Amino acid sequence: MRKLYAKKEECCGCGACLDICGKEAIRMVVDREGFRYPKIDKNLCIDCGRCEEVCPVKKKGAEKEMHRQYFGVQAKEEKVRYASSSGGMFPVLAEYVFRQQGVVYGAAYDKNMRVVHREIHNREELDAVKRTKYVQSSMKGICRRIEARLKEEQWVLFCGTPCQAEGLRLYLKKPYPKLITADLVCYGVPSPGIWGDYVKHLEGKHGGKMTDFSFRDKRMRDSGHTCAYVVGGKEYSGSLYADAYCRMYFTNHILRPSCHQCRFCTVERSSDLTIGDFWGIEKVKPEIDDGMGTSLVILHTDKAKEIWKAVQEELSWFECGEKDVLQPRLSGPTESAKSRGIFMGFYRVLPFSQVLRLYQVLASGRALLKKIKK
Ligand SMILES: Cc1cc2nc3c(=O)[nH]c(=O)nc-3n(C[C@H](O)[C@H](O)[C@H](O)COP(=O)(O)OP(=O)(O)OC[C@H]3O[C@@H](n4cnc5c(N)ncnc54)[C@H](O)[C@@H]3O)c2cc1C
Numbered sequence: 251m252r253k254l255y256a257k258k259e260e261c262c263g264c265g266a267c268l269d270i271c272g273k274e275a276i277r278m279v280v281d282r283e284g285f286r287y288p289k290i291d292k293n294l295c296i297d298c299g300r301c302e303e304v305c306p307v308k309k310k311g312a313e314k315e316m317h318r319q320y321f322g323v324q325a326k327e328e329k330v331r332y333a334s335s336s337g338g339m340f341p342v343l344a345e346y347v348f349r350q351q352g353v354v355y356g357a358a359y360d361k362n363m364r365v366v367h368r369e370i371h372n373r374e375e376l377d378a379v380k381r382t383k384y385v386q387s388s389m390k391g392i393c394r395r396i397e398a399r400l401k402e403e404q405w406v407l408f409c410g411t412p413c414q415a416e417g418l419r420l421y422l423k424k425p426y427p428k429l430i431t432a433d434l435v436c437y438g439v440p441s442p443g444i445w446g447d448y449v450k451h452l453e454g455k456h457g458g459k460m461t462d463f464s465f466r467d468k469r470m471r472d473s474g475h476t477c478a479y480v481v482g483g484k485e486y487s488g489s490l491y492a493d494a495y496c497r498m499y500f501t502n503h504i505l506r507p508s509c510h511q512c513r514f515c516t517v518e519r520s521s522d523l524t525i526g527d528f529w530g531i532e533k534v535k536p537e538i539d540d541g542m543g544t545s546l547v548i549l550h551t552d553k554a555k556e557i558w559k560a561v562q563e564e565l566s567w568f569e570c571g572e573k574d575v576l577q578p579r580l581s582g583p584t585e586s587a588k589s590r591g592i593f594m595g596f597y598r599v600l601p602f603s604q605v606l607r608l609y610q611v612l613a614s615g616r617a618l619l620k621k622i623k624k
């Protein structure tokens with residue numbers, strides 16, 4: 251019986267195996283930490299091995315020695331930049347693809363606030379896929395749809411985590427001239443199950459249905475250190491770092507196990523370009539740092555360099571070197587919290603409201619330890 255992974259760390263949940271299986275023998279099953287993992291139905295599987303061929307964890311990447319270019323970037327149109335998580339490079343790329351009558355794939359909320367990749371077709375729909383969602387997105391059916399679009403000779407922009415982009419590349423098997431893959435600098439993805447519980451928790455607390463959650467809201471002009479959400483038509487906001495879910499994420503308690511051993515935490519990628527936040531902009535180029543976000547852009551391929559030429563008029567930008575951009579997630583994966591195991595142990599057995607309370611206890615214990623060590 252074929253097995254797609256032996257340890258949880260060996261599956262990043264990209265969903266490429268699910269899409270490639272012509273026998274529909276794979277389905278995603280949610281584990282007790284709230285992450286999706288593929289499961290093979292032995293009665294349907296014909297042991298063809300295609301699922302292993304597309305797996306970005308098993309397959310060595312096609313990263314090659316290339317002349318990469320590094321840029322700091324801000325969309326010139328202020329409302330474009332303010333509505334994005336960092337400098338607005340993604341929406342500028344998306345607009346380029348729309349001008350070619352192409353389609354764009356990014357992560358959006360569905361009507362139940364689950365995060366899913368979806369296809370969008372024009373500027374009006376773009377808002378849904380803008381902005382960072384700190385939740386692992388579902389890629390179900392996306393590789394298949396992208397392949398169909400490419401076979402119709404359409405332009406396609408895909409933006410997602412590096413492992414999703416690599417799963418897509420392996421799925422497609424051959425390069426397509428009209429496909430642009432933009433992957434993210436990636437801290438790691440939190441559990442969709444825990445996110446779902448948090449949404450329910452906030453809905454219960456405020457009495458209504460959640461319709462939006464902005465992890466990096468810039469309306470306070472604080473470079474996205476505020477998060478804001480809407481429940482029952484009313485908006486609530488607060489510091490990103492005081493929000494319980496975001497704290498669990500940033501303290502590394504709820505990341506997918508594969509993220510702690512990720513091989514994509516480097517500048518070497520197989521995508522066309524990489525986008526992220528330009529960490530340290532205040533040191534590299536203080537004169538342009540207005541606190542409203544600057545994207546880091548790394549161009550890997552000739553195709554990306556061509557597109558760069560076509561969009562650079564819409565951007566304020568400067569070129570820099572690799573050493574200027576090397577933030578932690580470009581030199582190694584995020585370490586797991588020492589108390590992740592204890593936390594997840596609680597999560598498996600306790601009601602979510604109690605898990606939140608226990609997390610506060612763990613967090614204050616950590617703060618106390620830090621004080622004692624000082
Ligand atoms: C989980 C996660 C972790 C990140 N960690 C870092 C980091 O450590 N360092 C860093 O510099 N940058 C990180 N980023 C990237 C950063 O937050 C911005 O998304 C990126 O700079 C693009 O911003 P933008 O202004 O160009 O476009 P935006 O308009 O903000 O577009 C964001 C793009 O990311 C895609 N996206 C949003 N959420 C998800 C998701 N859950 N899964 C897959 N794709 C998604 C959207 O579809 C869109 O294409 C992370 C992003 C995510 C989603």
Ligand code: SF4
Pocket residue numbers: 252270271272273274275276290294295296297298299300301302
């Ligand atoms: S071996 Fe082939 S049939 Fe079996 S699950 Fe993998 S892709 Fe599907």
Ligand code: SF4
Pocket residue numbers: 254255260261262263264265266267268288301304305306307308417
């Ligand atoms: S292809 Fe993706 S979802 Fe499937 S086993 Fe590999 S990492 Fe997991």
Ligand code: SF4
Pocket residue numbers: 262411412413414436437438439506508509510512513514515
């Ligand atoms: S950290 Fe690595 S494994 Fe985790 S989502 Fe990002 S690219 Fe995938």
